[in-house]
Amino acid sequence: MDDDYYDFYDDDGDEENLPDMFDHKRDAESSAEEDPEHFHCVAVSEEEVFQITNAAVANVSQHTGLSLDDAKSLLICNKWDSDGILKIFIPTSPDPDETHFTSSGEANFPRECAVCLETFPSALMVANAQCGHEFCRDCWNYYLGAQVEEGKGYDIQCMETKCAAILGEEFVIGLLSNSAMKEKFRLRFFRDCIESHMNFALCATHGCGRVFFAEHPDNKRVSCDKCKAEFCFACGSDYHLPCDCRTIRHWWRKIAEDANTASYMAAHTKDCPSCERSIEKNGGCNHMVCRICKHEFCWICMGDWKQHGKSYYECNRYKAAKEGTADPAAGSGEPPLPVPKESEARIALNKYLFYFTRWKGHEESLALEQKLFTQIQERVQTKIQHQQGTLIDWQYLTDAGKLLLKCRHALQYTYAFAYYVEDGPKRMLFEHLQADLESTIENLSFSIERAETVDVAGLQAQMRSAEFRRKALFKDAKMLALPAPS
Amino acid sequence: MATNMANTRIQRELAEVARASDSEKGIVSLEALDGRLDHLLGVIMGPPGSPYDGGTFKLDIHIPVEYPFKPPIIKFATKVWHPNVSSASGAICLDILKTNWAAAMTLRTVMISIQALLGSPVADDPQDAIVAGQFKSQRSLFDQTARYWAHIHAGAPTSVAVMDQKVAQMVQMGFRESDVQDNLSWNGWDVEKALEKLAPG
Numbered sequence: 001m002d003d004d005y006y007d008f009y010d011d012d013g014d015e016e017n018l019p020d021m022f023d024h025k026r027d028a029e030s031s032a033e034e035d036p037e038h039f040h041c042v043a044v045s046e047e048e049v050f051q052i053t054n055a056a057v058a059n060v061s062q063h064t065g066l067s068l069d070d071a072k073s074l075l076i077c078n079k080w081d082s083d084g085i086l087k088i089f090i091p092t093s094p095d096p097d098e099t100h101f102t103s104s105g106e107a108n109f110p111r112e113c114a115v116c117l118e119t120f121p122s123a124l125m126v127a128n129a130q131c132g133h134e135f136c137r138d139c140w141n142y143y144l145g146a147q148v149e150e151g152k153g154y155d156i157q158c159m160e161t162k163c164a165a166i167l168g169e170e171f172v173i174g175l176l177s178n179s180a181m182k183e184k185f186r187l188r189f190f191r192d193c194i195e196s197h198m199n200f201a202l203c204a205t206h207g208c209g210r211v212f213f214a215e216h217p218d219n220k221r222v223s224c225d226k227c228k229a230e231f232c233f234a235c236g237s238d239y240h241l242p243c244d245c246r247t248i249r250h251w252w253r254k255i256a257e258d259a260n261t262a263s264y265m266a267a268h269t270k271d272c273p274s275c276e277r278s279i280e281k282n283g284g285c286n287h288m289v290c291r292i293c294k295h296e297f298c299w300i301c302m303g304d305w306k307q308h309g310k311s312y313y314e315c316n317r318y319k320a321a322k323e324g325t326a327d328p329a330a331g332s333g334e335p336p337l338p339v340p341k342e343s344e345a346r347i348a349l350n351k352y353l354f355y356f357t358r359w360k361g362h363e364e365s366l367a368l369e370q371k372l373f374t375q376i377q378e379r380v381q382t383k384i385q386h387q388q389g390t391l392i393d394w395q396y397l398t399d400a401g402k403l404l405l406k407c408r409h410a411l412q413y414t415y416a417f418a419y420y421v422e423d424g425p426k427r428m429l430f431e432h433l434q435a436d437l438e439s440t441i442e443n444l445s446f447s448i449e450r451a452e453t454v455d456v457a458g459l460q461a462q463m464r465s466a467e468f469r470r471k472a473l474f475k476d477a478k479m480l481a482l483p484a485p486s
Numbered sequence: 487m488a489t490n491m492a493n494t495r496i497q498r499e500l501a502e503v504a505r506a507s508d509s510e511k512g513i514v515s516l517e518a519l520d521g522r523l524d525h526l527l528g529v530i531m532g533p534p535g536s537p538y539d540g541g542t543f544k545l546d547i548h549i550p551v552e553y554p555f556k557p558p559i560i561k562f563a564t565k566v567w568h569p570n571v572s573s574a575s576g577a578i579c580l581d582i583l584k585t586n587w588a589a590a591m592t593l594r595t596v597m598i599s600i601q602a603l604l605g606s607p608v609a610d611d612p613q614d615a616i617v618a619g620q621f622k623s624q625r626s627l628f629d630q631t632a633r634y635w636a637h638i639h640a641g642a643p644t645s646v647a648v649m650d651q652k653v654a655q656m657v658q659m660g661f662r663e664s665d666v667q668d669n670l671s672w673n674g675w676d677v678e679k680a681l682e683k684l685a686p687g
Contacts, residue, residue, distance in 0.1 A: 114590040115554055116491055117498040135590070142491070143589055146555050159589035 036474035037241060037410075039220030041201070041233060044213045046190070049200065052213070053193055056082050064089050069168030070130050076154045076196045077166070115139040115159055126175065131165035133158050140175045148172075148181050153188035154196075204231035204238075219245050239409070242417045242477030251416040255356060273302050285445035286365060298442075300361050355419040362412035369408055369445065373401040376448070396456060396463075400448050403463055407441045407470050417477060426480055433476050437469040492553040496523040496593075503594050514597050516547075524549040528560070528597050532642060533605035537632035538566070541640030545600065546576070547593065557587035558596065567628075567635040567671065569607045569618035578603075579613035616672055624674070631671050638667060652677060656684075 053072075061071035063086050078085050112119050113136035120136050127134035135143075139159070144167075147156045156172060158165040169189050176182045194200045198217045203210040208227040219234040220241060232239050240248035272288075274295035286299040296305035380394040414434050421427045444462045451459070496518075503516040515529045528545035532538025544563040550556045560583060562576035570579045582591060582599055612618030620628045634649045636642035652675060656666040661684055673679035 115495075117495050117502075133590075139491075139589065143555050146552065157588075161588045161591050161595065162586075163588065 035471055036478055037220065037406075037470075039214070039218060039222070039233065040216075041212045041214035041222055043225055044200075044211050046211070048213070049190075049194065049211055052199075053080075053197070056080060060085055067129060067168065069170045072193075073154055073166050073168050076192055080197045080199075113139055115143070128158055128165060128167060128171060130168070131158050131160065131163050133160040133163055133165070135159055137175065141177050144172050144176050144185075145178060145181055148176065148185045148188070151188065153185065153192040155192075201231075201233045201236065203227060203229060204236045205229045240413050240416070241410070242474055243413055243420075247420055248413070248416060251419065254352070255359070258352065258356070273297050273304075285442055285449055286361065287442050287446045300358055352419070355415045359412055359415040362408055362415065365445070366405065366408045366412060369401075369404055372449065373405060376401045376451070396460060397448075397451055400444065400451070400459055400463055403466060404441065404444055404448055407437060407444070407466050410470055410473065411438055411441060414473065414477070421480055430473075430476055430480060433469065433473045437466065437473050440466045440469050492549055492551060493523045495554055496526070496549060499593050500526075502592065506594065514594060514601070516593055516597070524551075526593070527563070528593065530597050530601045530604075532636055532640065533601055536605045537629045538568075538604050538636045538640065539642065540644070541636035541642035543604070543640050545597065554589045554591070557583050557591075558593060559583075560596065560600070565635060565639040566604070567617055567632040568604060569609045569612045569614060569621045570603055571613055571617075573614050573617055573668075573671070577613060579611060620674065627674065631675075635667075635671070649675065656680065661685075 053075075056075055057068055057072045060066065060075060060082055061068050064071065064074075066074065074085060075082065110119050110121050111125055111134070113125065113134075115135050116139050118136070124136055125134045126137050126140055143159055144156065154166065154169070156167045157163065158167065169186075172185060173182050176185060191202065194202045194211055199213055199215070201212045201214070201217075201222060203212070203222075203224045203226065205224065205227045208224060208229065210224050210226045212222050212224075212233065214233055217233060219232050221230055221239040222233045223230050230239050231237060232245065235245040235249075237245075237248070237252075243251065272290040272293065272295055274297070275290060275293040287296065287305055288299050289296050297303060298305055376397055380391070380397060383389055383394060384391060411434070414430075414437075418427070418431065418434065421430060440462065444459075444466050447459050447462055500516055500518060503514060506514075514531075517527050519525045519527050526547040526549065528547050530543050530545065532541040532543065542564070543566060546561050546563040548559040550559065561578055562571055565573065565576065567573060571577070578600065580599065580603055582588075582596060607618075607621060609618050609621045617628070620631070630646045630649065633642065633644065634646045637645040649670070652670055653663065653666050656670070656677065657663050665684060666680070669680040669683045670677070673683065
């Protein structure tokens with residue numbers, strides 16, 4: 001499937017015309033390809049789309065004897081699987097006894113249109129070549145107009161009773177009389193081509209219209225060069241690795257359904273665990289320093305920050321059963337009080353809230369760090385204007401901001417991912433790597449927010465460390481096959 | 487233009503049915519109501535060999551302005567006990583009246599399809615859950631109820647004696663006959679249950 005268009009170019013012998021979109025930068029990118037998030041896709045023009053699709057259409061038409069119009073419809077219906085079509089298609093030689101009304105012998109007889117039930121001279125009747133059913137031009141025009149109005153494209157059926165024939169693109173355009181309608185249909189049909197073709201993706205922004213091509217389609221990140229949107233190549237929704245498309249749909253549905261339960265979790269203020277003063281989070285970094293008492297703590301788990309940085313960082317690890325606390329009554333001679341068991345629903349809710357809080361926390365951090373990134377860019381501009389270094393001198397700061405956003409996004413989605421990973425050593429390893437990245441990122445975020453006072457070498461070391469851990473985490477996630485969400 | 491096309495077509499369809507009714511006498515008839523071409527009355531006979539045999543069923547037909555590019559809106563005007571017809575409203579569940587409508591279909595072909603649906607219900611695609619459930623699990627009670635309804639609503643010649651008795655018994659208590667018929671049918675001819683529905687508490 002991926003190689004379809006190569007085949008056609010090979011057949012035609014003009015490989016040199018192959019869009020050179022895939023070859024350049026190959027070597028430079030070989031190191032980038034080790035990055036599990038790496039994805040190569042390019043924006044293509046309408047002409048380039050047609051170049052690829054028309055080759056497939058011509059090939060199928062040539063081997064099946066179908067018209068170009070019908071071959072195109074057939075390809076859309078079969079998700080452009082040319083090989084699959086050619087494997088099952090049995091060419092039939094036309095049966096001489098089975099003649100359509102359109103055959104020359106009866107051409108001049110006036111005939112009745114089965115839709116308006118009026119009789120027309122043959123010149124006003126139009127037959128769909130695929131099934132041979134013919135109706136008057138006016139009925140076709142009215143019917144097709146109504147179908148296009150409803151938003152139909154490649155899937156308009158013949159008007160005949162129980163006829164499953166699908167009407168081809170050129171046939172429909174030829175019969176529509178209204179030019180606005182023609183344009184609407186043409187656009188819809190083009191979209192159908194793109195959406196049914198696994199190597200193409202349409203920009204997720206409504207009305208942007210940018211088309212992307214990937215030689216090896218995958219559920220990876222596309223950044224639109226036109227509208228700056230970022231989305232998943234495979235499903236068109238927000239980019240969501242390390243979750244696959246199905247898992248993230250399940251997660252999004254779940255958090256939408258549970259929005260009320262979890263809404264209080266999304267509150268913007270928390271109390272300082274030391275002095276209990278209310279603190280509003282104003283930056284993306286989860287390493288909080290209370291203005292009043294200078295207590296340092298983690299915004300997510302509210303634990304002491306010292307335990308995050310120096311010893312073992314485990315704020316990301318969900319503890320299924322928070323038992324094991326020493327029985328306070330032990331040794332006092334009194335019989336131990338029965339510990340009330342948490343209901344299954346309560347346990348499920350707690351597990352969900354655990355992951356949701358972290359998901360939401362990183363989402364908010366991401367939004368704040370996007371603002372921070374804008375500020376960094378403005379700051380760099382100002383410095384350059386004031387002759388404080390060149391763009392190259394400050395490049396590291398822009399890069400650090402970009403990296404922070406990338407890792408923060410990754411962290412957010414690892415919590416949706418981890419929610420679905422089954423308990424066990426594999427999950428332990430994943431959470432260990434997640435914790436690694438999380439602590440590195442919080443340090444990085446902390447440093448970037450105070451970038452003027454941090455030394456460049458230190459920041460760059462943090463960046464290398466973050467990049468290394470992001471790759472490690474994605475590599476591990478790739479090996480963990482998620483169970484299908486129920 | 488659309489209204490014109492719908493009107494012209496309906497006129498031709500009426501003529502077509504009138505012509506065809508000689509050979510298909512008693513099976514299908516179609517007439518315009520009050521001379522209007524957007525509201526028609528169709529009549530079909532219960533198919534022979536089915537519980538509806540001998541009944542005359544009226545169909546209420548509305549023609550949308552987009553006809554024939556949109557399907558006609560058809561429901562039973564005569565009450566019918568059938569899995570694919572609502573026992574309360576007469577609404578019909580039939581694919582060609584919805585997604586599988588094709589502009590080349592005519593009211594005559596649609597009425598023939600509805601008649602065929604009477605003869606062979608599709609219980610897996612029900613319009614009326616109570617009736618469909620009964621059709622699947624208590625087939626003989628379903629057949630009797632369908633025949634009883636065809637008798638009382640569609641003028642089919644034979645009634646069902648047991649059901650006549652139960653209805654008469656409850657009518658004597660002072661309930662309206664049509665309410666009694668409906669509630670007994672909906673409650674599997676259980677007099678106690680029907681009473682509970684008619685006079686709760």
